[in-house]
Amino acid sequence: MKARIVVLPGDGIGPEVTAEAVRVLQIVAGRFKHEFSFTEQLLGGCSIDRHGTALTDETLADCKASDAILLGAVGGPKWDDPRAKVRPEQGLLALRKGLDVFANLRPVRVHDSLVDASPLKPDRLRGVDILVIRELTGGLYFGQPKGRDRKDGHERAVDTLEYYDFEIRRVVELAFRLAQGRRRKVTSVDKANVLESSRLWRQVASEIGAAHPEIALDHVLVDTASMRLITHPSSFDVVVTENMFGDILTDEASVLAGSMGMLPSASIGESGPGVYEPIHGSAPDIAGKGLANPVGTILSSAMLLRHSLGLAEEAGVVERAVDAAIAEGCRTGDLGGKLGTRQMAQEIARRL
Numbered sequence: 001m002k003a004r005i006v007v008l009p010g011d012g013i014g015p016e017v018t019a020e021a022v023r024v025l026q027i028v029a030g031r032f033k034h035e036f037s038f039t040e041q042l043l044g045g046c047s048i049d050r051h052g053t054a055l056t057d058e059t060l061a062d063c064k065a066s067d068a069i070l071l072g073a074v075g076g077p078k079w080d081d082p083r084a085k086v087r088p089e090q091g092l093l094a095l096r097k098g099l100d101v102f103a104n105l106r107p108v109r110v111h112d113s114l115v116d117a118s119p120l121k122p123d124r125l126r127g128v129d130i131l132v133i134r135e136l137t138g139g140l141y142f143g144q145p146k147g148r149d150r151k152d153g154h155e156r157a158v159d160t161l162e163y164y165d166f167e168i169r170r171v172v173e174l175a176f177r178l179a180q181g182r183r184r185k186v187t188s189v190d191k192a193n194v195l196e197s198s199r200l201w202r203q204v205a206s207e208i209g210a211a212h213p214e215i216a217l218d219h220v221l222v223d224t225a226s227m228r229l230i231t232h233p234s235s236f237d238v239v240v241t242e243n244m245f246g247d248i249l250t251d252e253a254s255v256l257a258g259s260m261g262m263l264p265s266a267s268i269g270e271s272g273p274g275v276y277e278p279i280h281g282s283a284p285d286i287a288g289k290g291l292a293n294p295v296g297t298i299l300s301s302a303m304l305l306r307h308s309l310g311l312a313e314e315a316g317v318v319e320r321a322v323d324a325a326i327a328e329g330c331r332t333g334d335l336g337g338k339l340g341t342r343q344m345a346q347e348i349a350r351r352l
Helices: 014-032 045-051 057-064 088-099 112-117 165-180 196-210 222-231 243-257 295-307 312-327 341-350
Strands: 002-010 035-040 068-073 103-109 129-135 147-151 154-158 185-190 216-221 238-241 266-268 274-276
Touching: 002 014, 002 045, 002 057, 014 035, 014 068, 014 295, 014 312, 014 341, 045 088, 057 088, 068 088, 068 295, 088 274, 103 165, 103 243, 112 312, 129 165, 129 243, 165 185, 165 196, 165 238, 185 196, 185 222, 185 243, 196 216, 216 222, 222 238, 222 243, 238 243, 266 295, 274 295, 295 312, 295 341, 312 341
Parallel strands: 002 035, 002 068, 068 274, 129 238, 185 216, 185 238
Antiparallel strands: 103 129, 103 266, 147 154, 266 274
């Protein structure tokens, strides 16, 4: 197979972890006789510094023309002024919207050998295998109007939470399709006791659930879901929710895996290239020190192989190599170990 992959290293530790994931993909290509080409572009703060915008039209066009996108992280203190008109995160949002990658898949699986890395009791973590599906191109992050003004002598900020039924339907239908190959349980998370958008979400989810009686559907308020993620995480199978709730809940769920550096994600649409990135941020405090955990990015590259390139066998090889390295005691600092970014990636590569 021939595939063209755009790499968006971004800011902070992004260039360090994406470099290791690219090396893993190159090893996979060599082993299975594929041809992967890699093109690097700017996104986020580094793009602001070079071009004055967090995502250029040229970079977006290059991403659209690719087979898949591997992304690091964006942002950092340099660009954190809340009054700034251009922010790194705008590039990430524009990329998602421009590619129409409306579903963000975030698997949360606890390795048996890492149960002690989590602050939760080991008995809470046994058997945890969750797939969170976050709606990615609607909700508060994209709704209009949005902005700040002055009203009645006071400064006012406005964000709009908006969803159309079709936006909800397509992501919930995806959740039901993916649940077919798992434990056949979907948990739909909303705030239907307060928000009109959540009442529409629950209505659409219920309609889809009625059409799939072989899949168990559970409606859970977001505050209850956040509690159950800590008290009974193994009760979840597939979780589907709106944009902001999914953003928050998956960061909380990273505690289960022992570190945010462990978790990958895939942002996909109905067609076109997907975007693959770890769920962690740019971690500017350790940027350039070779300390970042590359596992989340390497596992994201496995999702890239599976979802965008249709290479399930190759994806499984990468995932098993990660599992083997962790089971045999390989750890970066965030997991209580002493390996650096490159060393951890080399241990994984050895097991490919």
